[in-house]
Amino acid sequence: MCLFGACQSSSPSSRAGSTPLQKPSQTYATQHVILVVIDGVRYSDSWGDSTFSNIPNMARYLAPQGVFNPQFYNQGVTLTNPGHVALTTGYHQKIKNNGDELPRFPSVFHYYRQHTGAPATDAWVVTSKDKLEVLARTYSSDSAAAFAPSVNSGIKGLGTGYRDDTTTIRVAKQVLSRHQPKLMLINLREPDSEAHAGNWNGYLKAIRQSDRLVADLWKWLQKQPQYQNNTTLLITNDHGRHTGKNFESHGDNCEGCRHISLLALGPDLKRGKTVTQPRSQADVAATIAELLGFPIPKRDGEPMTELFQEHVHLGE
Ligand SMILES: [Zn+2]
Numbered sequence: 138m139c140l141f142g143a144c145q146s147s148s149p150s151s152r153a154g155s156t157p158l159q160k161p162s163q164t165y166a167t168q169h170v171i172l173v174v175i176d177g178v179r180y181s182d183s184w185g186d187s188t189f190s191n192i193p194n195m196a197r198y199l200a201p202q203g204v205f206n207p208q209f210y211n212q213g214v215t216l217t218n219p220g221h222v223a224l225t226t227g228y229h230q231k232i233k234n235n236g237d238e239l240p241r242f243p244s245v246f247h248y249y250r251q252h253t254g255a256p257a258t259d260a261w262v263v264t265s266k267d268k269l270e271v272l273a274r275t276y277s278s279d280s281a282a283a284f285a286p287s288v289n290s291g292i293k294g295l296g297t298g299y300r301d302d303t304t305t306i307r308v309a310k311q312v313l314s315r316h317q318p319k320l321m322l323i324n325l326r327e328p329d330s331e332a333h334a335g336n337w338n339g340y341l342k343a344i345r346q347s348d349r350l351v352a353d354l355w356k357w358l359q360k361q362p363q364y365q366n367n368t369t370l371l372i373t374n375d376h377g378r379h380t381g382k383n384f385e386s387h388g389d390n391c392e393g394c395r396h397i398s399l400l401a402l403g404p405d406l407k408r409g410k411t412v413t414q415p416r417s418q419a420d421v422a423a424t425i426a427e428l429l430g431f432p433i434p435k436r437d438g439e440p441m442t443e444l445f446q447e448h449v450h451l452g453e
């Protein structure tokens with residue numbers, strides 16, 4: 138019953154209550170998921186360059202062990218916070234880009250903890266950009282909002298500035314060793330920062346550093362008994378950059394800003410394959426929930442089952 142029009146505005150909680158759930162269809166070998174977001178890398182400067190000169194490790198070492206989608210896009214606002222929020226919530230929110238606004242909906246981290254009862258140390262947001270601390274929060278009044286993940290962002294959290302990507306990877310490895318989380322997001326920001334500074338060579342160098350850092354992370358994971366053969370690694374971007382010579386900036390709907398990439402490795406995923414079904418960031422949260430076996434409200438995305446090995450589908 139609606140009195141005085143009070144029910145007319147649909148709050149996140151009332152929406153969440155009526156949103157259908159996406160439930161996992163089966164169980165998987167994946168026990169941990171790590172999502173690495175390399176900030177602001179244009180497709181044409183990475184996978185779209187046929188020599189792979191800036192991503193030799195991803196193209197020649199990681200891709201043969203995983204599955205690549207060259208048709209992966211930012212279908213929302215092509216800025217850092219909106220891109221990351223689409224990845225973590227499966228919803229294209231026009232969220233502010235400066236850290237002043239929280240996500241409208243709980244994230245895949247919140248739903249993971251709510252469903253499993255896992256402690257906050259089982260889900261982590263580790264980011265070079267301090268403004269991404271908002272990924273661990275939400276203004277939703279959904280019951281899942283109480284299950285925030287742990288967060289380690291920027292120099293010392295929101296408002297304290299950006300830090301180096303090598304520091305972020307070091308922190309991420311410390312957390313992985315100490316807490317053995319099931320779910321982690323890592324943001325690497327240096328390609329975006331170098332490009333905004335107008336430093337073309339610095340931008341390419343930062344892409345090459347990111348390429349090295351993610352390959353080293355995968356090698357390191359495969360040497361840890363607790364992560365070996367049971368960890369899925371997803372490597373993507375928040376947005377690209379303007380097409381053509383104007384590489385410094387981004388934020389509109391041009392091909393360069395929207396076209397990003399997805400490389401995925403893990404025990405349940407295809408190896409040495411390319412899949413070409415057009416996908417977007419909104420499909421990532423649903424895919425993580427499917428692999429880790431918990432329900433999540435259906436928003437703008439769905440599980441990317443085309444990434445999965447064929448035998449995984451036999452039980453369906
Ligand atoms: Zn940027």
Ligand SMILES: [Zn+2]
Binds near residue numbers: 379389392393
């Ligand atoms: Zn653009």
